[in-house]
Amino acid sequence: MATVKLWTDEEAAADPRVRAVFDDIRATRKSDFVNNFWRALANQPAVLERTWASLKEIMVAPGELDPLTKELIYIAVSTANSCAYCVHSHTAAARAKGMTDGQYGELLSIVGMASETNALANGMQIPVDPEFQVDR
Amino acid sequence: MATVKLWTDEEAAADPRVRAVFDDIRATRKSDFVNNFWRALANQPAVLERTWASLKEIMVAPGELDPLTKELIYIAVSTANSCAYCVHSHTAAARAKGMTDGQYGELLSIVGMASETNALANGMQIPVDPEFQVDR
Amino acid sequence: MATVKLWTDEEAAADPRVRAVFDDIRATRKSDFVNNFWRALANQPAVLERTWASLKEIMVAPGELDPLTKELIYIAVSTANSCAYCVHSHTAAARAKGMTDGQYGELLSIVGMASETNALANGMQIPVDPEFQVDR
Amino acid sequence: MATVKLWTDEEAAADPRVRAVFDDIRATRKSDFVNNFWRALANQPAVLERTWASLKEIMVAPGELDPLTKELIYIAVSTANSCAYCVHSHTAAARAKGMTDGQYGELLSIVGMASETNALANGMQIPVDPEFQVDR
Amino acid sequence: MATVKLWTDEEAAADPRVRAVFDDIRATRKSDFVNNFWRALANQPAVLERTWASLKEIMVAPGELDPLTKELIYIAVSTANSCAYCVHSHTAAARAKGMTDGQYGELLSIVGMASETNALANGMQIPVDPEFQVDR
Amino acid sequence: MATVKLWTDEEAAADPRVRAVFDDIRATRKSDFVNNFWRALANQPAVLERTWASLKEIMVAPGELDPLTKELIYIAVSTANSCAYCVHSHTAAARAKGMTDGQYGELLSIVGMASETNALANGMQIPVDPEFQVDR
Numbered sequence: 001m002a003t004v005k006l007w008t009d010e011e012a013a014a015d016p017r018v019r020a021v022f023d024d025i026r027a028t029r030k031s032d033f034v035n036n037f038w039r040a041l042a043n044q045p046a047v048l049e050r051t052w053a054s055l056k057e058i059m060v061a062p063g064e065l066d067p068l069t070k071e072l073i074y075i076a077v078s079t080a081n082s083c084a085y086c087v088h089s090h091t092a093a094a095r096a097k098g099m100t101d102g103q104y105g106e107l108l109s110i111v112g113m114a115s116e117t118n119a120l121a122n123g124m125q126i127p128v129d130p131e132f133q134v135d136r
Numbered sequence: 137m138a139t140v141k142l143w144t145d146e147e148a149a150a151d152p153r154v155r156a157v158f159d160d161i162r163a164t165r166k167s168d169f170v171n172n173f174w175r176a177l178a179n180q181p182a183v184l185e186r187t188w189a190s191l192k193e194i195m196v197a198p199g200e201l202d203p204l205t206k207e208l209i210y211i212a213v214s215t216a217n218s219c220a221y222c223v224h225s226h227t228a229a230a231r232a233k234g235m236t237d238g239q240y241g242e243l244l245s246i247v248g249m250a251s252e253t254n255a256l257a258n259g260m261q262i263p264v265d266p267e268f269q270v271d272r
Numbered sequence: 273m274a275t276v277k278l279w280t281d282e283e284a285a286a287d288p289r290v291r292a293v294f295d296d297i298r299a300t301r302k303s304d305f306v307n308n309f310w311r312a313l314a315n316q317p318a319v320l321e322r323t324w325a326s327l328k329e330i331m332v333a334p335g336e337l338d339p340l341t342k343e344l345i346y347i348a349v350s351t352a353n354s355c356a357y358c359v360h361s362h363t364a365a366a367r368a369k370g371m372t373d374g375q376y377g378e379l380l381s382i383v384g385m386a387s388e389t390n391a392l393a394n395g396m397q398i399p400v401d402p403e404f405q406v407d408r
Numbered sequence: 409m410a411t412v413k414l415w416t417d418e419e420a421a422a423d424p425r426v427r428a429v430f431d432d433i434r435a436t437r438k439s440d441f442v443n444n445f446w447r448a449l450a451n452q453p454a455v456l457e458r459t460w461a462s463l464k465e466i467m468v469a470p471g472e473l474d475p476l477t478k479e480l481i482y483i484a485v486s487t488a489n490s491c492a493y494c495v496h497s498h499t500a501a502a503r504a505k506g507m508t509d510g511q512y513g514e515l516l517s518i519v520g521m522a523s524e525t526n527a528l529a530n531g532m533q534i535p536v537d538p539e540f541q542v543d544r
Numbered sequence: 545m546a547t548v549k550l551w552t553d554e555e556a557a558a559d560p561r562v563r564a565v566f567d568d569i570r571a572t573r574k575s576d577f578v579n580n581f582w583r584a585l586a587n588q589p590a591v592l593e594r595t596w597a598s599l600k601e602i603m604v605a606p607g608e609l610d611p612l613t614k615e616l617i618y619i620a621v622s623t624a625n626s627c628a629y630c631v632h633s634h635t636a637a638a639r640a641k642g643m644t645d646g647q648y649g650e651l652l653s654i655v656g657m658a659s660e661t662n663a664l665a666n667g668m669q670i671p672v673d674p675e676f677q678v679d680r
Numbered sequence: 681m682a683t684v685k686l687w688t689d690e691e692a693a694a695d696p697r698v699r700a701v702f703d704d705i706r707a708t709r710k711s712d713f714v715n716n717f718w719r720a721l722a723n724q725p726a727v728l729e730r731t732w733a734s735l736k737e738i739m740v741a742p743g744e745l746d747p748l749t750k751e752l753i754y755i756a757v758s759t760a761n762s763c764a765y766c767v768h769s770h771t772a773a774a775r776a777k778g779m780t781d782g783q784y785g786e787l788l789s790i791v792g793m794a795s796e797t798n799a800l801a802n803g804m805q806i807p808v809d810p811e812f813q814v815d816r
Contacts, residue, residue: 001263003635005814033267037253040262044649047656050734051253057730058245064238069205070246076209077250077663079395080216082490082626085257086250087397088268091411102200105452108395109194110206112455114213114222116388117173117187119485121221123351123380125359126176127137131169132224134685139363141542180377183384186465190458213391215667218354218762223669227683241724244667248727251663252656255757259623259652261631270413273535275771277678305539309525312534316785319792322601323525326594330517336510341477342518348481349522349799352488354762357529358522360540374472381466382478386485386494389445392459393493398448399409403441404496406549487803490626495805499547513588516803520591523799524792527621531759531788533767545807577811581797584806595800602789608782613749614790620753621794624760629801630794632812646744653738654750658757658766661717664731665765670720671681675713676768 007042009034017045021052028060035089068097076111143178145170153181157188164196171225204233212247279314281306289317293324300332307361340369348383415450417442425453429460436468443497476505484519551586553578561589565596572604579633612641620655687722689714697725701732708740715769748777756791 012018012034022034022042041048059070071094078086094104148154148170158170158178177184195206207230214222230240284290284306294306294314313320331342343366350358366376420426420442430442430450449456467478479502486494502512556562556578566578566586585592603614615638622630638648692698692714702714702722721728739750751774758766774784 001808002261002814003632003812004260006262035265035267036262037257040260041256043645044652047256047649047653050653050737051256051656054249054730054734055253058242058249063242064236065208065242065246069208070242072201072205072209073212073243073246074250075395076212077216077247078254079391080213081251081254081258082394083254083257084394084397085262085264086254087395088264088411092268100200101451105455106194106199106201106206107209108392108452109455109458110201110209111213111395112388112391112459113190113194114210114226115217115391116384117191118214118217118219118222119351119384119387120177120183120187120380121173121219122217122354122356123347123359123383124140124176125138125356126142126172126221128221128224128681129171131171132228132683134682137536138542139360139540179373180380183377183381186381186462187384190462193458211667215663218666220666220669223667224683237723241727244664244724245727245730247667248660248663248731252660255623255656255659256652258626258628259619259631259655261628264409268411270410273672274533274678275676275768276532278534307537307539308534309529312532313528315781316788319528319785319789322598322789323528323792326521326598327525329594330514330521335514336508337480337514337518341480342514344473344477345480345484345515345518346522348484349488349519350526352485353523353526353530355526355529357534357536358526360536364540372472378466378471378473378478379481382473382481383485385462385466386482387489389459389463390486390489390491390494392449392455393445393491394489396412396448397410398414398444398493400493400496400545401443403443404500404547406546483803487799490802492802492805495803496547509587513591516588516800517591517594519803520595520796520799524796527759527792527795528788530762530764531755531767531791533764546805548804550806579809579811580806581801584804585800591800595797598793599797602786602793607786608780609752609786609790613752614786616745616749616753617756617787617790618794620756621760621791622798624757625795625798625802627798627801629806629808630798632808636812644744650738650743650745650750651753654745654753655757657734657738658754658770659761661731661735662758662761662763662766664721664727665717665763666761668684668720669682670686670716670765672765672768673715675715676772 002036002040004040004043006036006039008039012039012042015042015045017049018042021045021048024056025052028056037085037089068094068099068103071097071099072103072107075107076114079111080115138172138176140176140179142172142175144175148175148178151178151181153185154178157184160192161188164192173221173225204230204235204239207233207235208239208243211243212250215247216251274308274312276312276315278308278311280311284311284314287314287317289321290314293317293320296328297324300328309357309361340366340371340375343369343371344375344379347379348386351383352387410444410448412448412451414444414447416447420447420450423450423453425457426450429453429456432464433460436464445493445497476502476507476511479505479507480511480515483515484522487519488523546580546584548584548587550580550583552583556583556586559586559589561593562586565589565592568600569596572600581629581633612638612643612647615641615643616647616651619651620658623655624659682716682720684720684723686716686719688719692719692722695722695725697729698722701728704736705732708736717765717769748774748779748783751777751779752783752787755787756794759791760795 012022074090148158210226284294346362420430482498556566618634692702754770
């Protein structure tokens with residue numbers, strides 16, 4: 001159903017730029033599985049390299065937010081943007097990082113609640129309280 | 137700029153249903169400040185009551201996600217939905233709950249990155265890997 | 273705050289294509305008021321003409337849905353699309369066509385509820401029941 | 409294709425909270441059919457209970473808007489939010505409540521027209537006319 | 545999977561309004577292929593006629609933007625709006641009009657980048673610089 | 681109205697990472713003007729550096745799409761995502777790169793038309809024609 005072909009391992013191995021990224025994905029994740037997102041991006045090596053570099057820096061490198069919290073935020077954005085692929089891949093990633101059923105239920109509740117109040121606030125065009133503004 | 141009037145404290149005090157919700161907001165938050173969202177919803181007491189009841193259950197009651205994580209998810213959804221009011225109010229709430237500059241920077245990075253990969257996945261209509269499907 | 277200038281009545285009167293549309297807006301609505309949307313579109317006469325022609329056919333000409341129901345649907349879409357201008361103009365239009373406070377409260381409730389269940393359905397990527405498919 | 413399992417009738421019958429909601433859905437709708445949305449929500453009983461309670465209050469209880477108008481608004485929001493599941497389920501619901509082909513054609517026209525003018529207004533960032541503001 | 549039936553050539557031939565549009569699509573595109581979008585719209589002849597007339601005027605008639613640039617813009621909007629059908633059909637159209645792999649990769653990069661900076665700007669609610677405003 | 685402070689030139693000059701990016705923005709654009717987007721991102725130096733590096737690579741470096749076409753695509757995405765800031769800044773950029781009134785009118789027409797057909801295709805959940813699928 002894609003608008004581009006999905007690269008096989010054989011095709012990826014034959015292109016040095018693509019192979020380098022696939023190798024780094026496997027090494028970083030300690031898994032042989034390379035999901036379709038990267039197989040589709042392989043059609044555009046520059047986009048593939050830049051996207052993986054950013055994702056690794058933002059989602060993999062240690063920071064102040066723990067890995068599971070990062071995935072919950074990712075699922076929330078992907079749901080609001082109606083990205084079926086991203087919802088699936090990051091829900092699987094969150095589960096692999098230990099998301100419990102209780103946490104998932106709360107995530108869904110918050111995403112639903114936020115979408116509802118977003119609609120109410122946009123529907124009434126409520127002005128921002130001065131208390132919420134950052135002084136300068 | 138709203139499509140509805142924002143209720144003053146005097147007006148709220150004169151309507152039993154609105155007063156009850158405003159009182160509970162103040163008691164729950166241990167603060168006299170009632171933000172414009174509730175002052176706008178006061179025009180529709182049934183919507184006001186139902187929305188506050190849900191928000192209290194989802195965002196205030198103890199659960200498996202800590203209060204700051206809940207706010208980060210709320211900001212993420214509100215950003216993706218372009219709700220200016222909600223971005224402002226929940227960013228202020230997250231700061232009040234201890235969000236550091238480092239955490240905020242990571243949140244922005246993740247929301248930006250997710251929006252980018254959402255666009256790439258939707259743009260190429262990448263099929264979901266069977267590995268991400270839930271068996272039944 | 274616009275990216276284009278808003279045409280004054282004097283400027284509109286000096287351009288035959290713009291004047292013709294402004295005249296028809298006034299005649300159709302039986303009001304001298306021409307709102308900013310049309311004053312902005314006047315910068316592009318072809319877009320102005322086509323947009324007004326479509327709007328008149330869809331929103332003004334008699335059909336199977338009554339005028340108020342049409343406005344409620346318009347507000348719903350504009351809210352979901354975060355169009356501040358459109359929310360304001362069509363809420364005013366709905367009020368002018370008789371929308372009661374009770375109807376407005378129900379509209380807001382439905383738009384909020386739909387946004388919430390949209391997020392829940394997209395968040396869990398629920399498959400469409402065969403019962404909802406149209407046979408062929 | 410879901411990120412969660414869909415509960416069978418047997419599984420639902422074995423969980424008192426889920427069974428109670430399923431029973432009420434069947435009684436309220438006077439039909440044995442329980443669609444996938446509720447079978448997916450069953451994984452999170454608290455979300456299931458809260459969502460059904462809200463939906464019943466907003467969409468089923470008598471109000472100032474008739475049931476078909478409510479469904480048209482629901483379809484409009486679901487379309488703007490790109491929720492495939494919700495578009496399917498509420499279009500089927502609207503048909504069951506008597507939506508004619510003519511009404512459906514007008515709904516589609518309005519949703520399309522609103523989306524177009526939303527884009528035009530957002531694209532030119534047209535300022536809201538003072539006439540549309542609510543005085544306070 | 546549609547909510548409406550898709551008209552066959554036989555059915556289209558039997559309805560004068562639908563046949564006229566299908567004939568014009570084939571003549572304009574110099575191809576016998578009529579894609580599902582039009583076969584679905586055929587259920588609503590007025591919507592079919594108006595949509596085809598607008599599309600022909602905007603996308604087919606000569607203007608200041610070349611045909612390929614128009615398709616790139618169309619893909620960009622369709623991606624941001626999560627319209628799977630439209631992404632597929634206009635990516636195919638862009639390829640038919642000569643889009644190279646290099647151009648496609650740049651398009652995807654820009655759509656991804658814009659989505660990311662949209663999220664950053666909305667997430668921080670950055671005020672518009674006076675330099676970007678149009679004087680009036 | 682921002683959720684963060686906007687850095688002045690004095691503040692930027694005092695932080696080596698921020699100063700380096702601001703200097704490069706000025707050198708690349710051959711202009712002393714640094715718009716608010718970068719002054720807001722300055723609060724998060726890592727996000728500032730990464731975002732500018734990507735934008736420079738995608739929007740400034742020579743490629744197969746000309747600079748004006750890139751800006752038109754950027755406006756289209758920003759409009760669909762309801763990003764007021766981005767619509768303003770990139771419309772100004774497009775004008776600076778030579779966008780004519782005629783091209784702007786066509787851009788608006790296409791963005792509006794695409795939004796309309798996106799809604800129609802999503803509203804009817806039209807299945808993708810096999811002819812649009814990429815073989816594998």
